[in-house]
Amino acid sequence: MTDATTEMAPYAFVRRETLEQQPAPLSVAGPLAWVRQHLLSSPLNIALTLVCVYLVVDSVPGLVRFYFLDAIWTGTSRDACLADKVGRPVGACWAYIADRFQYFIYGSYPIPQRWRVNIVFVMFALGVVWLLWTSAPKKKLGIFFFFVLLPISAYVLLLGGPGAERFLGFCLMVTLALAALYVVLSFAPQLVRFNIGDAGLAVVQQLPVWKRFFGPKQLVLFALAIFVFLSLLASSPGLPRVDTGLWGGMTVTFLIAAVGIVFSLPLGVVLALGRRSRLPIIQLLSVIFIEFVRGVPLITVLFMANTMLPLFVPQEYSPDRLLRPLVGVALFAAAYMAEVVRGGLQAMPKGQYEGAMSLGLGYWSMMRLIILPQALRIVIPGIVNTFIGLFKDTTLVTIVGIFDFLRTIEATLVDPTWATPTTRATGYAFAAVFYFLCCWGMSRYSIAVEKRLAAGQKR
Amino acid sequence: MKQIIGAALIAVTAAICASGALAQSTTLAQVKNRGILLCGSGTGLAGFGIPDQQGNWAGMDVDVCRAVASAIFNDPNKVKFIPLSAKDRFTSLQSGEVDLLSRTTTWTISRDTSLGLNFAGVNYYDGQGFMVRKKLGVDSVLKLAGASICTQQGTTTELNLADYFRANKIKYEVVAFASNQETVKAYEAGRCDAFTTDASGLYAERLTLSNPDDHMVLPEIISKEPLGPVVRHGDDVWLDIVKWSLFAMVNAEELGVTKANADEMLKSENPEIKRLVGTEGKFGEPMGLTNDWALRIIKHVGNYGESFERNVGSGSLLKIARGQNALWTKGGLQYAPPIR
């Protein structure tokens, strides 16, 4: 009926074809709308936008001109960066950075020996990537490498000298002995029945010889390889002793950061476990240590390490000048790490503990096999954040006279060879870029891990 | 896991043991055994002790260590220089970390008597002075009323400054920094009108300013700062060696024996020179040295005057006049007991 009437109606207008899609009105879509919505939505916002635009326009071109357009990139002395010598306005003096770059990396480390630092750098980078890259293979090996082999290698390579070589020889002997032990055990696993039990023995015996005790064997072989490599270096190019007084620059910055992480993480785990322990004295001691360290500034801890540590040990064992702040930083970071780890332990659902206990696991097995792997995984962002703090705090060793990266910058600022009006701005900018890249990179990593963990939790 | 813990424990123990050194009988025996002299030096002060780009140390204080090494080993390079901050220097010497401290250290009664140390002489007579900008138009410390003065904290300098201005009833404002570098930087940046430290340090630091000619050192010296090498209490032979190494250099200058003519002087007929270069008498043996000990010092390091001119005097950038450090025969204070 209706159809008919419609068709009959003489003046009725019925569209017979679909209209072409129109773009959205300018006021709700497109760049103009975006600008309106995000920059000019209210009088206050307009004012704010104007202020911000003014700030940006006022500062950015000046900075770009100073650091790039007017900058001096090459030169060998301050003459290259003096406006009246160059004959034009001079910006940042990057030539100074280029000239002193080696110093910023190695400090006063003897030039012919710097390859040793480079090897340590490479090993450190390898260890970091191994640990942080989540899909890297053989994580356990990586942990062993980072927390045991790397410190030993760094000690031997960086310090050198007869003491370090003796120590290397000792490590080599221990590793060889362990390797021999495992060779014997692979053929005769019965020898360790008392340790692994009958069931374990049965499992082991089923495997082919080379796969028995594969985990520990792997570690020993890896350690052996590293130590042999170091011994070869020690024997052919030689590793003369380089005193810690000569170390400096980024080497020391990374060293402090690495020592901080390598020692603070295990120590922090122990302290966190101690704080959550049911044994009152252990808990009390852990709480006292953690709260004490967290309640005082790092500087006072460093002062303590620097002035009091030598008093606390017999005079003939007076600790090395660089060792003192290292101890201070490691203890300081451990207290903060302990709180992060404690957060992870507390976040573990109770069922995990109960499940582990119902399996008959003892305290240490429960922690090692069930709780810690999960707890540490969820606090990776926290650990990385603590580490960022630690990395920034390494600059404080400047105050107790250690030549870290920032100190090398400061030291070159008073050097008349490069004393120009813009040297200071350049030096600080370079330091800022270095620290920013390191810290920002780490925080990006932590955010990425956080996201991945969150994705895992979503289900 | 257990192996890891074990290895880590061993690593820590070994690291601790390796860094320790065992105490031995006499300092000289220790040094000879070691084959190298451990010398506590400053952290870098031009003219007194500073490493160059290649890490070779040079300076007045360094020369004292080189002289001792020459006397013992006949080789001025058998010295290892250990940079020590003002704060750490005495502890390091007391703990045996260094055999000898030669680091612009002022000889005072409290240091000599209560710290368990002995001063072995004076290799530089210094005093605390002031540096100002020339354009300030000031020619005396007494005209610094109301000025800001930069100084390094925790030093005798800071105390002398307070004493002097209090005694002269001048108002001033002190700005104290933890390190010398910071202090100089602040002065250069214009934070202070004046910068105070030992006069020798002023000349050295002046060189590190971007325009040394814009600055001048005021004539007043407000304190006595005799600087000299220091050794531990309790080893008199070692004290003798350091003391007489220094005296040998001064005597050599007095007798006109130089690095260049040392070998010719072996043929000298002058009995004093003969005793100095060891052709007459046996003066080295009682100290456990050879009798040509002084000759070795002169050949390798030179006499006191040469060391002075090379490091801080006309042969250097510092251009400090001999002044009080001239020989006693020339109106100065440098005087060495005779070798006989």
Added chain:
Amino acid sequence: MSTTSAEIKPGKASLLYDPKIRGYVYQFALLAVVGFLIWSAASNAIENLRAQKIASGFGFWHNAAGFDINQKLIPFSASGSTYGQAFWVGLLNTLLVASIGIVLATFLGFFVGVARLSSNWIVSKLAMIYVEVIRNLPLLLQLFFWYNAVLKPLPNPRQSIELPAGFLLNNRGLYVPDPQFGPGGNLIIWALLIGLVATFVFRSWARKQQAATGKQYPIGLVALGLIIVLPLLVYFATGRPITFVYPELAGFNLRGGIQIFPEFVALLVGLTTYTAGFIAEVVRAGILAVSKGQTEAANALGLRAGPTLKLVVIPQAMRVIIPPLTSNYLNLTKNSSLAVAIGYPDLVQVFTGTVLNQTGQAVEVVAITMAVYLTISLVTSFFMNIYNKRMALVER
């Protein structure tokens, strides 16, 4: 856990495996180790101190200091003052910079935190850049930057920058006119105090009235009258007793006025901007933690953006914000110890720097310093806990 296992009463295990016994053994062993470490450290320290002939004990506290300090809140001079007084000077300087820094950092941090969530794109981006840059650079580097950025470009005292109201700025610091109170000047202070108290009383009364009757009172106007107009009236009534001593050039420095030292300014600016970066993140997280429904409900009630934030979102966010805010306040206080790097005479610079060097008594000096910071930390967290409890009580 132990109680449940006790209830089940398993067969008596061997002593070796009894968790209780084991616990005792572990604890005893740990105590023994810690005790031994402390004992050996102490005996070594005594031995070493004797060998180095360093005095021990706190006798130095009353010895004459003999050095000067430029910024002092209490009288201090090289001639008459003791190390103990130097300690107080340093401590007060620390507290001064920390308390001002905390106030400023809170304002700046809230501002930046809110700005990061602004709908205005450029505002939120700038806030983000600020936070990222500040948080990812070491504080020490920032202090060096501020000290040299504050210090270097400023002219020397002879060419001071003249600011309005007789303020002068040069590389020796900021000079502020020094108010001198003539006779009757105290009345003005009293008037101001009375005004403040009265405002506070009126405000709480008005709030109660509003809650009871819904009637609103002009709090802002009354406060203005009480705090500003009242003292002004007294000022004119007593015959304008306040005069200002303006800084002027004398010799090569300025004389008169109150001098605010560049070290203080640099440290304050550095600490404020640094901590504000962290507070901004805390605030942002706190605001995001308030569910969106709250904002929408407020909007539905017709509240504008400002009141929504002030009356609905922030009060709820505060519960999330306060604990991390406390730790940021503590961090700021602890970080003020970096003053030592730029020569501001705070506790660490004066006491752990100069006094330690002059006396050589490292153990005592460092222990006192640590005890002070520990006390500050504990006291601050105590008060913040009280405040936190009060905030939490607001909840149903």
